[in-house]
Each structure stands twice: as structure tokens, then as C-alpha cells.
Amino acid sequence: MGIYDPLHHINMWDDTYGCDISPNTGPSLISQVDTRQANKTEYNSQESLGPSSDNQEAKTMSEKLQRRLAQNREAARKSRLRKKAYVQQLETGRLKLAQLEQELERARQQRVYDGLLTTSHGLLSTNVNSGIVSFEIAYDMWVAEQHKKDNELKEMLQSQVSEVELRMLVDSGLNHYYELFQMKANAARSDVFYLMHGLWRTPIERFFQWLGGPRPSELLYMLMPQLEPLTDAQLVSVSTLKHSCRQAEDALSIGMEKLQQTLAQGITIDITGVGSYNSQMTLAMERLEGIENFLNQADHLRQQVLQQMSRILTAHQAAKGLVALGEYFQRLRALNSLWSARFREPTS
Amino acid sequence: MDKIQTLTSENGVVVFSKSTCCLCYAVNILFQELGVEPLVHELDHDPDGWEIEKALVNQGCNSPPVPAVFIGGKLVGSTNEVMSLHLRGGLIPLLRPYQTLA
Numbered sequence: 001m002g003i004y005d006p007l008h009h010i011n012m013w014d015d016t017y018g019c020d021i022s023p024n025t026g027p028s029l030i031s032q033v034d035t036r037q038a039n040k041t042e043y044n045s046q047e048s049l050g051p052s053s054d055n056q057e058a059k060t061m062s063e064k065l066q067r068r069l070a071q072n073r074e075a076a077r078k079s080r081l082r083k084k085a086y087v088q089q090l091e092t093g094r095l096k097l098a099q100l101e102q103e104l105e106r107a108r109q110q111r112v113y114d115g116l117l118t119t120s121h122g123l124l125s126t127n128v129n130s131g132i133v134s135f136e137i138a139y140d141m142w143v144a145e146q147h148k149k150d151n152e153l154k155e156m157l158q159s160q161v162s163e164v165e166l167r168m169l170v171d172s173g174l175n176h177y178y179e180l181f182q183m184k185a186n187a188a189r190s191d192v193f194y195l196m197h198g199l200w201r202t203p204i205e206r207f208f209q210w211l212g213g214p215r216p217s218e219l220l221y222m223l224m225p226q227l228e229p230l231t232d233a234q235l236v237s238v239s240t241l242k243h244s245c246r247q248a249e250d251a252l253s254i255g256m257e258k259l260q261q262t263l264a265q266g267i268t269i270d271i272t273g274v275g276s277y278n279s280q281m282t283l284a285m286e287r288l289e290g291i292e293n294f295l296n297q298a299d300h301l302r303q304q305v306l307q308q309m310s311r312i313l314t315a316h317q318a319a320k321g322l323v324a325l326g327e328y329f330q331r332l333r334a335l336n337s338l339w340s341a342r343f344r345e346p347t348s
Numbered sequence: 349m350d351k352i353q354t355l356t357s358e359n360g361v362v363v364f365s366k367s368t369c370c371l372c373y374a375v376n377i378l379f380q381e382l383g384v385e386p387l388v389h390e391l392d393h394d395p396d397g398w399e400i401e402k403a404l405v406n407q408g409c410n411s412p413p414v415p416a417v418f419i420g421g422k423l424v425g426s427t428n429e430v431m432s433l434h435l436r437g438g439l440i441p442l443l444r445p446y447q448t449l450a
Contacts (some may be wrong), residue, residue: 024360053437092370101436123426137437235439239433240437241437244434244435244437244439246437247378247381247382247434248378248431248434250377250381251374251375251377251378251381252374254373254374254377255370255371255373255377256370256374258370258373258374259370262368262370275385287368287370288369290369290370291372293371293412293427294370294374297371297374297427297428297431299426300431300432301431304431304432304435304436305435308435308436338364
């Protein structure tokens with residue numbers, strides 16, 4: 001009853017406006033109104049007392065109300081402070097996220113050279129070779145470009161295109177492979193062992209590796225069925241090419257073995273004590289320089305095989321061959337992804 | 349150069365080499381596989397080796413100057429040229445007169 005006293009009501013409002021000078025008056029006012037509504041209900045359920053105790057009751061109720069109002073104000077104040085703190089946290093988080101994104105992009109640009117070495121050697125190398133880093137970036141772009149070229153060639157094969165146009169595309173495709181060999185030659189000057197182990201390639205590709213890349217005679221074996229039908233003359237030419245390629249590969253392999261042997265022998269401790277440490281090391285360094293030559297010869301062989309095949313085949317056959325070659329490497333890489341993911345739990 | 353002239357005219361297949369060069373060894377292996385026994389002239393064992401090397405470079409054999417292959421008195425080239433020639437099928441015809449190995 002006292003609560004419905006208009007004067008009392010105005011007093012409550014006075015208190016409200018008196019203490020809450022903040023932009024968030026609205027919501028807190030609402031919450032206060034809500035609380036007040038709850039209070040009203042509360043007080044409504046109370047038994048109405050006699051007129052004699054009205055003032056007493058009003059006084060008690062006023063005190064309780066004051067207390068309740070103060071509590072509300074305090075709660076509202078704390079709520080606003082919490083909200084402010086939360087918003088500040090969000091802002092900081094947003095800045096941090098932007099920073100991390102930048103770092104991630106930089107790291108991606110720089111490539112995970114260390115990660116590659118971890119995969120292949122189980123060691124984390126802190127040597128970040130700039131020549132190798134730029135090779136890896138260039139290689140990623142090369143692979144993407146190769147996909148494009150292979151798809152282009154595939155489309156051309158399915159459409160009515162002239163022999164001349166097709167031959168131009170084939171030449172362009174071949175040149176792209178030659179570009180890779182040039183990139184490799186440049187990178188070999190920075191780190192010959194990186195090239196030797198084919199560290200930019202997937203583990204499955206490296207499984208078939210010969211001197212820093214795929215074995216050219218093996219590629220011929222793989223391509224042959226894709227190119228049928230071939231004329232008798234073509235069959236003879238390809239067979240001869242396969243044979244001479246194999247001979248060249250064997251010669252290079254034997255030469256490489258000789259290099260390894262002489263290198264190992266050259267640096268072993270000379271029990272006669274005649275050889276000096278320094279001269280042995282100098283000679284060993286000279287031999288190591290020879291590795292680069294072998295890698296270059298291996299790529300030269302790959303280039304010659306591609307060139308010769310292009311001469312033996314018609315434009316149409318050569319185009320099919322290039323598409324098959326690109327598909328082969330793509331599938332090897334896809335197989336590698338499947339293999340490395342085989343122990344991962346299904347996400348279903 | 350005289351020495352080169354002499355050696356290459358008197359011998360069908362000549363490979364100027366260095367004992368430390370394993371690529372020269374590889375080329376030699378290839379020739380043997382093709383039934384030829386070339387004359388291998390080690391420049392580091394020849395007191396005139398340095399002169400010969402200069403002459404070879406002048407004739408176009410550089411990076412590296414060895415192996416330098418001569419067939420029938422004519423310069424064929426280095427490893428690159430030999431390999432290209434072989435894959436094109438042009439090496440064996442050149443070697444035919446000089447094939448001695450079984």
C-alpha cells in the first residue's frame with residue numbers, strides 16, 4: 001500500500017536518477033524497473049497491515065527498498081565494468097589475430113625448409129639457405145603453372161585444333177620442364193646435397209629417385225602404353241632411345257659410385273701418416289664439387305629424352321604424352337598425401 | 349695445338365681427362381659399353397697438361413674443360429655433347445670404325 005503512494009514512487013525515481021549518471025542508464029534502469037516490478041510483486045503478496053502500523057511499515061519498506069536499489073546500482077556498475085573489460089579483451093585479441101595472420105603469411109612465403117629436413121632427416125636444421133628458399137617458392141609456383149598447362153593441353157586435345165597450334169603448345173610444355181632444370185641448376189650452386197636428395201619432392205617421388213629426379217628411362221616405360229598406336233618406325237626409334245638412355249644412366253651411376261668411393265677413401269685416416277689432413281680435405285672438397293656436374297648431367301639426360309620423344313612423336317602423340325606425364329606426377333603426389341594420412345582418425 | 353693434333357689424329361677415340369674427374373670416368377665407361385676403348389689422356393699427369401687445357405678451352409670446351417672427346421680427329425665436345433649425340437642415335441655410327449671390344 002505504501003508502495004503505491006505516488007510521493008513514494010517519485011522518491012524512488014529520484015534516487016534512481018540521482019545516482020546513475022551514466023550512458024547506460026537505459027538498460028540499468030530497465031533492470032531496476034524489472035527489479036522494482038519484482039519488488040512490487042513481492043510487496044503485493046505481503047499482508048496489508050493496519051493503518052496504525054502504516055508509517056512503521058512504510059519506513060521499513062523504504063529502508064529495504066533503498067537497500068535493494070543500492071544493490072541494483074552496484075550490480076549494474078559491476079556489469080558495466082565487466083562489459084568494458086570484455087570489450088577491451090576482444091580488441092586486444094583482434095590485434096593479436098591480425099599480427100598472427102601476418103606472421104603466418106611470412107612463414108608461408110619463407111616455406112617450411114626446416115620442416116622438410118625434419119621429415120627427411122629427423123633433424124631440425126637452423127640453416128636457412130636463401131638460394132634454396134627461393135627455389136622452393138619458385139617450385140611451388142612451377143607446379144601450379146604445370147597444372148594449368150596440363151589442363152590446357154587436355155582441353156586442346158579434345159577440341160578441333162590444328163597440328164601447328166598443338167605443336168606450339170607441346171613446345172611450350174617442354175620449355176616449362178626445361179625451366180625447372182634451369183632452376184635446379186641454379187639451386188645446386190647453393191646446396192648440392194639438397195638437390196641430390198630431392199628434398200623439394202614428396203617421399204614417394206623420392207622413392208623412385210635417381211640423381212635428384214625421376215629416372216628418364218622409367219618415364220619412357222611409363223609413357224609407352226599411353227602413346228599407342230605407334231608406327232613401326234616410331235617403335236624402333238623409341239626402343240633405341242630407351243636403350244641408349246639406359247646406357248647413359250648406367251654410365252653416370254657408375255661414375256657417381258666412383259666419386260663416392262674415392263671421396264670416402266680420400267678422407268680416411270692414413271695409417272702410414274704420409275697424407276696430411278689439409279691436403280686430404282682440399283682434395284675431398286674438389287671431389288665434392290664434382291657432384292654438381294653429375295646432377296646437371298642427369299637433368300641434361302631428362303631434357304634430351306623429352307626433346308627426342310617430341311621429335312619422334314606427332315604433335316597429337318606428344319601432347320598426349322605430356323598430359324600423361326603431368327598426370328603421373330600428380331598421382332604420385334596424391335598417393336603421398338593418402339599414404340601420410342592413413343593413420344589419421346576419420347572426421348565423420 | 350700440336351699435341352692435341354698428334355694425339356687425336358693417331359687415335360680414333362681420344363678422351364682428355366683428369367684423374368680426379370669422375371665424370372670423365374663415366375664417359376669412359378659409356379664408351380666401353382659401346383665397344384670402344386678410347387685413349388684416355390690425363391691432363392694432371394701431363395707436364396704440358398695446363399697448355400692442353402687452355403687449348404681445349406679455346407676450342408670451346410669449358411665448364412668443365414674435361415672430359416673433351418675427339419672422334420676421328422674431330423672434336424665432339426664434352427659430356428653434354430656426347431650424351432645428346434648418343435640419345436639422338438648419332439654416337440654409335442661415329443664409333444663404328446673404332447669398335448674393338450666384344
